[in-house]
Amino acid sequence: MLLHLFAALVAAATALLIFAGGLVTSTGSGLSVPDWPTTYGWSMFTFPFEKWVGGIFYEHSHRLIASGVGMLIIALAVWLWRAEPRRWVRRLGYLALAAVVTQGILGGITVLWFLPDPISIAHAGLAQIVFCLTVTIALVTSPRWTRGTPAGDRILQRIAPATTVAIYVQILVGATMRHTDAGLAIPDFPLAFGQLVPPIWTTGIAIHYAHRVGALLVALLIVATAGHVLYHHRARPELWRPSMALLVLLVAQITLGALTVLSTKHYMINSLHVVTGALVLGTSLVLTLRAFRNQLVSGAEAVRVAA
């Protein structure tokens, strides 16, 4: 149980880190600390607090939170290695550790190379993978994971992962939009230059429009998945709870996306849009993993729980 609580704490810290990363991009502070891993020549842990001014506040906070999350994931990986009997769960810990180390290096490289779009987008995409790994570890170390009868619903096992993958792709398109500065390439909402389809096309407009079309597709998939669960699995709280959460988060996320455009990218709204995207992905992943619980919980584990 303690391991599960710790894993949940790590997942929450990772979501906070994604929010902090969103603030860095939204405030344009990514290069306000020009050196890495040092901060203006100081060790990042001894950089004087009175110098956390302007954009440095966001960039330096992001680095410190990232260091904290990195340490938490090291502790989680060690804990899993020492205490977790399932080999595949231990491997998830090692994978999370490798991913967070890679993520740190990508973060450093993107600063030293002046934020090249491919590296910055990869940094944003890998952040979601790290978050998904921590969510997965928190879920499968929960005592409830092995209790009860698995769902075994073939339809759910098709649409839930499709929804999760679609959300991740949508997040990647969103990251591309952010890092290519196309967030306001279409300045109005819900229409595009007053029309359903933009009358003119540039790379920025195409990326932005793809994100809007993607949002529509993801919304349809979420509604379909949640609708399926609420119709067929009303007696299974482990399925309908994440489904309800998905619907609520979807409404919040679309609202935040609209407000991001209408507020001409207010940094706080923009950052909340980023972290809510991660929460939508994480919730969809939880539902997906629970849909596959009958395959993920091995026979040995089921027997042990039954005994």
Next chain:
Amino acid sequence: MTRRIATVALALLTGVFAAACGGGSQETAAPPPPVENPVDPATAGSVAGKVTFEGAAPKLSPLRMDSDPNCAQQSATAPDESVVVGGDGALQNVFVYVKDGLGSLRFPVPSTAVVLDQKGCRYVPHVLGAQVGQRVEVLNSDPTLHNVHAVPMANREFNTGQPIPGMKHIHQFTAREVMVPFKCDVHPWMRAYVGVLDHPFFAVTGADGSFELKGLPPGTYTIEAWHETLGTQTQMVTIGAKETGTVAFSFKSTP
């Protein structure tokens, strides 16, 4: 087999990283600049004129500096210098230079440095010019820290920290470029523009909108006026020996 796949993947990844940071470009060594000015002072003329703004000057809101208490202590706001119009429509901060007409003439690089100061959490001056190879000194005269981030297209990008007041960063541009934007990511309202040329015939308009390009050899020149938000304009002018050609530019806001 696995090792082979890993090697190929690593090579691809390295290629992507190299492409992302522009690692493939190579600079060819240029011949050293001459010591003597090739223009005969006995025949040298000049081009002078004024840059004006047509219509009512835009009313720009001052820029808040409260994200850094050290800046706010000096002044709560900084003026928005994106369009500065003085009396009689005089347009300030326009970079005027000889764009074409000097042929193969090459000019010595000044031994004196041009200074870009960070004072009151603003770049002073807002627009300046320098020659290729000339020292550009970026000073930090503020009681706070700045990062100096040049974002050129033809030259090498750099981003350096100045955490201690009084620090100085010296840079020499290697290629002609109009203009090189400078910014401070700590204080996002800070912007400056440096015009880098391979000759000394450039000027920045002052409060009266006037400019003068002195020491030009007789000839026909393309003169360009660059403004950070209003765009560029060009005019042709011909000057004879000891003559002063006159050029006037008039900018207006684009709808």
